[in-house]
Amino acid sequence: MSNASLFVRMKDYIxxxxxxxxxxxxxxxxxVISWILSSAAQVMAIAINDKIPKEQKLYLIPQECADAAVNxxxxxxxxxxxxxxxxxxxxxxxxxxxxxxxxxxxxxxxNIGKIGTDIAKDANLPAEELKNFxxxxxxxxxxxxxxxxxxxxxxxxxxxxxxxxxxxxxKGIAKMNESKxxxxxxxxxxxxxxxxxxxxxxxxxxxxxxxxxxxxTLKI
Amino acid sequence: xxxxxxxxISQFSRATTQRVVNxxxxxxxxxxxxxxxIGWVGDxxxxxxxxxxxxxxxxxxxxxxxxxxxxxxxxxxxxSAARTIAxxxxxxxxxVIIRGGCIKAINAFTKLPHEITPDMKFKNLRQxxxxxxxxxxxxxxxxxxxxxxxxxxxxxxxxxxxxxxxxKYLTNKFIDKxxxxxxxxxxxxxxxxxxxxxxxxxxx
Numbered sequence: 001m002s003n004a005s006l007f008v009r010m011k012d013y014i015x016x017x018x019x020x021x022x023x024x025x026x027x028x029x030x031x032v033i034s035w036i037l038s039s040a041a042q043v044m045a046i047a048i049n050d051k052i053p054k055e056q057k058l059y060l061i062p063q064e065c066a067d068a069a070v071n072x073x074x075x076x077x078x079x080x081x082x083x084x085x086x087x088x089x090x091x092x093x094x095x096x097x098x099x100x101x102x103x104x105x106x107x108x109x110x111n112i113g114k115i116g117t118d119i120a121k122d123a124n125l126p127a128e129e130l131k132n133f134x135x136x137x138x139x140x141x142x143x144x145x146x147x148x149x150x151x152x153x154x155x156x157x158x159x160x161x162x163x164x165x166x167x168x169x170x171k172g173i174a175k176m177n178e179s180k181x182x183x184x185x186x187x188x189x190x191x192x193x194x195x196x197x198x199x200x201x202x203x204x205x206x207x208x209x210x211x212x213x214x215x216x217t218l219k220i
Numbered sequence: 221x222x223x224x225x226x227x228x229i230s231q232f233s234r235a236t237t238q239r240v241v242n243x244x245x246x247x248x249x250x251x252x253x254x255x256x257x258i259g260w261v262g263d264x265x266x267x268x269x270x271x272x273x274x275x276x277x278x279x280x281x282x283x284x285x286x287x288x289x290x291x292x293x294x295x296x297x298x299x300s301a302a303r304t305i306a307x308x309x310x311x312x313x314x315x316v317i318i319r320g321g322c323i324k325a326i327n328a329f330t331k332l333p334h335e336i337t338p339d340m341k342f343k344n345l346r347q348x349x350x351x352x353x354x355x356x357x358x359x360x361x362x363x364x365x366x367x368x369x370x371x372x373x374x375x376x377x378x379x380x381x382x383x384x385x386x387x388k389y390l391t392n393k394f395i396d397k398x399x400x401x402x403x404x405x406x407x408x409x410x411x412x413x414x415x416x417x418x419x420x421x422x423x424x
Contacts, residue, residue, distance in 0.1 A: 011352070026368060037372070037376055038379050038383065045383075049388050105289055138361075150277045159285060
């Protein structure tokens, strides 16, 4: 397959899948990819930031990783749920403008609310009304997708990621403290010669020596 | 991996949707203004607007969630909130600009034959992104989608080259401000103490 025909196929695929009142679907798919890329960049930004102390990095890096994982899963699950809820409500005739409701009542349309119903195709709407309904449908798609994104990215994700990151930070700090405590004993056991008195020890002992005679514990 | 993880999410989403749709009453939007507004949203708003709305609402919620996270110490809470604000500002600014710019660029090179006028420059390239004839009559949504997809590709680079350093810069600025404030607060009681001491000495 030549590059030119691959390019044409790609354009046609995008036109078929995202080109007609599929704003929500496009926002959902591009949103997931954007979150992955943005999170990778943010983790790098924390790692290379010298002004953030190590203790805080122990919180912020897991916070960002948790943020990415939770964000992507919650964004996909919640936003997709909201998006499909909105589109089902509109498609099946549960949520429609008053002009369409009037037509549905006049034609005694019976499949309202049944999954699989698409009133744009099944309700024989007049051309002008169909155009308005498609605009209404696209608007609702955008609003439901955005609402789902706000709930998932701006409320659910920060709450969950903070919980995860706080637990990680506690564990990280405990590990850091453990390794600090272990250091001197490890050195002493590994390097026996360090336990032998050094010249400094000898000098300290020499200057701090006490005189056994009448001077008691007076140091000279 | 994607197949394993996405499929249950899709099933969950579909099942939840079906239950909710069944439970929902019939709703009719009778206000003419509301219907016009929804139609306008469908016609006009696209990914840059979505990103802007997400950014503004993020500034209204996320820093407060970080500041009220009682599971970490106050210092971490403040730094975390500062970084969150910096990240939101940097991400929103670059996200909106790049998405908007890409949609405009795609718009310029996705023309139908009758839209190309004799005074246009680069006539040969004006149909570069136009899909095959017969697939779509109205290209607006297609242009928005293609522009957004292009912007995601560009953001592979800008996330690292602009977002991350910009977030770092803003975070450091905010941290400096927090520290300045803390220092001022620490010094304030000392100066009060000193002035009272001086006053007492003068009095004596």
